[in-house]
Amino acid sequence: MAEGADMFSLREVLVAFKGCLSEQQEVRVDPYLEGWKGLVRFLNSLGAIFSFISKDAVTKIQIIEGYRNSDQREKYLTIQSMVEYELSNGLVDLDKRSEHPDSGCRTLLRLHRALHWLQLFLEGLRTAKEDAKTSVICSDSYNASLANYHPWIIRKAAMVAFYALPPRNTFLENMNVGTTEEAMAMLGDALPFICKVYEITEDLYAQHKLLGLP
């Protein structure tokens, strides 16, 4: 069997978030997108019912990659430089989507909100009882985070998809990081980095009053 497909593990994906933090505590965009691409790959491996979710994530990843491949690529090296560049050049729609419907700032905010869901979900997975249902952990994390930004129809579709999630043990096996204990240890190692990336971005967006971008 081809190695690439066989060796896929969530460990590398979560470790990508560690690589996001620069020495100046800025968040690098490339490893952030790499982390998201790995998550999308993992999500797709869980079944076609999740494809409406992964498609939206892919669209957003591609928008930001587009900026990273443009003439202005240097401005999009970190989330900090992106915010500074787009705001000082009037490239962000602040009240209503119009001239700049797909700014880097509003697009990344959607991924940032989803990162909060991921944080809660992985933490739930790590601390849940052995017989806990993945679907319950997932919907609890969703309702405490992303659901607040989604209209009814999307919330409904998400809830239906969550029912298709495998039981916790199978889910942990799908992560491909070894035994349940090893998977737990990996989550314990990776979560602080995800939390840190989330926190820094949240503070930056709050400081510039960007948390409600349309």
Ligand code: 1PZ
């Ligand atoms: C393991 C189970 C995975 C569950 C994933 C939980 C997230 C459910 C999100 C459902 C949203 C799907 C459809 C699209 C929604 C968009 O309207 C919104 C807002 O964007 P806008 O319309 O303003 O442009 N998009 C989002 O909120 C981004 C959602 C990204 C979700 C990525 C999940 C990655 C999961 C990794 C799994 C390990």
